[in-house]
Amino acid sequence: MQLYALCDQDLLDKKGLLLEEFISIAKEKNAEIIQYRNKNADIAFIKQQLIKIRKIYDGFLIVNDAYELIEFCDGVHMGQEDLIKVDKDLFVAVKIIREVIKKDKILGISTHNEKEILEANEMDLNYIGLGAYRSTDTKSDVTTVLGEKLDHLASLSKHCVGAIGGVKESDEFSHVTYHVIGSGLIL
Structure with missing residues (x-):
């Protein structure tokens, strides 16, 4: 299992942790991918943070939502x-994003149930995030916790799967490629 570290700016700010400190911890834990998520900043600040991360981290860098900043990272992750x-048509949305980011960049989306996984199987994606596995402090809007159903659902995906939401490094899944560990848990 590989580590996909989710660097959430709001959580870093809440904990008083510098971006550089988070990146250092992620590197120590051999994170293969870092996703930078910032739901509250303007695009200029997000760009600045991506540039900063790129200077100190040479693994895969994913940006959450801000696909217009694709030139500063390796891919984009989008929630439903x-x-x-x-x-409004998710298939059209993925096509639009893929046209912007091109084929050589990574594209992943969040999924939460069998219907979304089966839809994702028909999309031009590199991976899906699947969850939430457990309740999590990093997102207040989690309504469905998959628990033990997560591994079975992951087996339905033709894409690589990252387990999301309350995942710990010690968790084990048969059909999951990445443990997506949030800012609060990687520390």
Whole structure:
């Protein structure tokens, strides 16, 4: 299992942790991917943070939602609610994003149930995030906790799967490629 570290700016700020400190911890834990998520900043600040991360981290760098900043990272991750902002038809939304980021960049989306996984199987993606596995402090809007159903659901995906939401490094899954560990848990 590989580590996908989720660097959430709001959580870093809440804990009084510098971005550089988080990146250092992620590197010590051999994180293969870091996703930078900032739901409250303007695009200029997010760009600045991506540039800062790129200077000190040479693994895969994913940005959450801000696909217009793709030139500063290796890929983009979109939640279901953020895809709808691109287009009400999720298939069209993924096509639009793929056209912007091109084939050589990574594209992943969040999924939460069998229906979303089966839809994702028909999309031009590199991976899906699947969860939430457990309740988590990093997102207040988690309504469904998959628990032991997560591994079975992951087996339905034709894409690589990252287990999301309350995941710990010690968790074991048969059909999951990445443990997506949030800012609060990687510390």
